[in-house]
Amino acid sequence: MVIIYDIDGTLAQLTPAPKFLATLEGTDEEKLIYLANKDLPTGTKYEITDEDLSDRTFRGAWEYVAGATEKTSEDLSLDDQLKYNKITQEEYDANAG
């Protein structure tokens, strides 16, 4: 499964690293939702799909059109943002309350 979303009018597909997925818990879909929250800008519309996208003919013309399973990426928890260096310890302390 991959994550598909739009970058500048073209369909982008995000492929997870097996080593990273191995650090996560949950179902495959839950892992990809977590990955989308981590690697996509917050608020990005995306879908998780197992469609065969191996035929790259006219790759530059691919477009992302929202489907029924479209999701929106969200912020990771503060702990996970700190874990992945997305925020500093000072920012964490200021927001952790």
Next chain:
Amino acid sequence: MSTIKLNGTSSGSSIIKSPDSGSTNQTFTLPASSGTLVTTTDAGVAGITSAADATAITIGSDEQVTISNSNSADNTLTIEALNDNGNEANVKLAGDISGAGMGSGEVAGSIQYFNNTDHIASISGMRDGGDEGQLSFKTRDTSDSAPVERLIIKKDGRGLSQFTAKAWVNFHGTGTPAINDSHNISSITDINTGNYRANFTNTMANNNYSYCGAVGEWDCTVTGNTPNTSYAPCYAINIGSGGLIDKNYVMVLVFGD
């Protein structure tokens, strides 16, 4: 002051002497088994003095020599010729850092190197959150400075320094993109023909890092773009035509903070 003199079997003698001063009564109990109490060349237990607690140094039935700290029984240095599995010789440094409030970076123990009184280098075992661990390597670069951390090996295997790769990835860019192997890479983004991003698991500290890439074919290469703390942009290019191209074995290597 009084003495007891024990004559040798053929010549010489051994003398047990009471302290030169002191008013308390002291009892010394001999062991219940036969053997030699102390063996030296000729001068008794020369060179061993102690002002510490009587249990500062102990030798257990498991033949482990332990040096402890009377302020905290959990701070110990233990030397064992065989571990519990009977197949390793270990020096164990144990720090009492398990209390509440202790977090990442608390040092459990260190091997410290001194030039006379100057602390010049050290290797420290530290917490990296919870019961996870990290190793810190420090060296001193000027005579009046404290050792500075040069390399830290994190709990997830990342080596953080100026000389170790922050991230690398080897992936297929044809068909359905797939990552063959990687380090500190959570995913790749396929944006267009030959246009990819290597997304970092742990983001870079700033955009001043350095990275390079290669393709597993002699007539192609990988070029970059403005670095981003979250990902390294990379483009697989055919050297002859200059056009972007999907290729197997796209490889990216990243150094920096």
